[in-house]
Amino acid sequence: MKNELMTEKLTGAQKVAIFLMWLGEEEAGQIFSYFTDDEISEIAGCMTEMKSISSELLLHVLNEFSNDYHDCSKMIADGNAFFNNAIEKSVSKERAEKIYSALHKKKRGMPFSCLRQVKPEILSDLVKGEHPQTIALILAHLDSNAAADALVRLPADIQADVAMRIANIAYVPPELIDEIDRILQSEIARAGSAGIGNIDGLSTLAEILNKVDRNTEENIFTVFDEEAQEKANVVRQLMFVFEDILKTDSKGMREILKNIETRELIFALKTASGEMKEKVFASLSQRAAEMLREDMEVVGAVRLSEVEAAQRNIVRIARELESEGKIIIGSSKEDIFV
Known part of the structure; x- marks a missing residue:
């Protein structure tokens, strides 16, 4: 963005930035509290690049807010300093740091x-x-x-x-x-x-x-297992989540279901997608699927921690079965069959 802004090319964010800078830091700070972080980042990006705002440009912006504005003169402002002072008076330190970070990323672009x-x-x-x-x-x-x-x-x-x-x-x-x-x-x-x-x-x-x-x-x-076992376990969990079991074929799904308890399956399916539930039902006999549906309806509220624990255990079982060669879980990797 150039410092010399053209009236006809002003964006909405630029107009808001000019108006807030005209209002002053205290008033702008109060208004910032009503914006989302993304909106603040966009407005901030405009503010920090403004060095000089002509009277013509300022009048154009103000006329959109009020037809009664009469006396305006050229405004010289350091947009970067203005934004820093205004944001510190309007949001928490933690939220300000997030906004600064988002703004920094936007201005600097993607790394490498x-x-x-x-x-x-x-x-x-x-x-x-x-x-x-x-x-x-x-x-x-x-x-x-x-x-x-x-x-x-x-x-x-x-x-x-x-x-x-x-x-x-x-x-x-x-x-x-x-x-x-x-x-x-x-x-x-x-x-x-x-x-x-x-x-x-x-x-x-x-x-x-x-x-x-x-x-x-x-x-x-x-x-990793030798030098950082705990991190290795975390990475394994992040690599494979409960919904990834959908990548298993019907035979593999039946093998997994054979190795888990019904109660654990009920808990795990509490937050599962409709597609996951349907795949589980399709892998069971008609009678077993009906019984599972009935049991799921009977079970009341369950702690999210219990649901996540059940899903993690099923993921662990699936990974063990995969390592034993009993099931194949599809992925984006190149699979080699011999």
């Missing part, structure tokens, strides 16, 4: 965008000489499909190390991301925008591992 069009084999060659921590940081900011392709192509002896570092990522200074991004852009240019570093490392790793081949997954978990 220069890698989006890079082929997986080139990407892996580009990063494999880097320190495992740097590789982890890069992969954690990529689309999970691209990250999975790159992880598979890394040397086997560093795959688990990189995966471990992804799982441990929490906050990364944006300046560090900027520096790595700048270096990568230079390397890509020779060969022919970063956001705030709040990352859920465990969830990111789970998404990546969901898309790698089984050998890579097992190689990584072998090391």
Whole structure:
């Protein structure tokens, strides 16, 4: 956005930003409390880029709010300072930090965008000489499909190390991301925008591992189980959720149902999707399905914690059956049949 704004090209958010800056920090702060975080972020993005607002532009905006406005003069304002002062007076510190973070991401763009069009084999060659921590940081900011392709192509002896570092990522200074991004852009240019570093490392790793081949997954978990068993368990849970059992064929579903108790199944189905319930009923005999429906109607309210515990146990059973080769759970990975 340019500092010299055109009257006919003003967006709604820009008009609101100008009007609030004219009102002053105290009044703007009170009005901010009625906006959602997304609305505040959009308005803030406009405010922080405004340095000078002409009298003509200000009058145009004010006339939309009141036809009785007469005396306006040129307003010079530091939009960034105005927004910071106004937001601190209107919302809690925690909410303000979220808004600042969202605004920062919006202004800076997506991290490592220069890698989006890079082929997986080139990407892996580009990063494999880097320190495992740097590789982890890069992969954690990529689309999970691209990250999975790159992880598979890394040397086997560093795959688990990189995966471990992804799982441990929490906050990364944006300046560090900027520096790595700048270096990568230079390397890509020779060969022919970063956001705030709040990352859920465990969830990111789970998404990546969901898309790698089984050998890579097992190689990584072998090391994880030895060095970070608790995190390994969390990643396994994130990789496979209750609704993923839908990917099992009818034979596999019947095998799972044989290994769980009816009461546990009833609890687990409390929050299940209609599709999941129908698949369970279809895998039972007509009589068993009718009895299950009747039992589900009789059971009253159940604690959510009990429902989640039942679902986790069924997921555990399904994973055990899969590891024993008794069932196959479909996924986006490339399955090999022999």
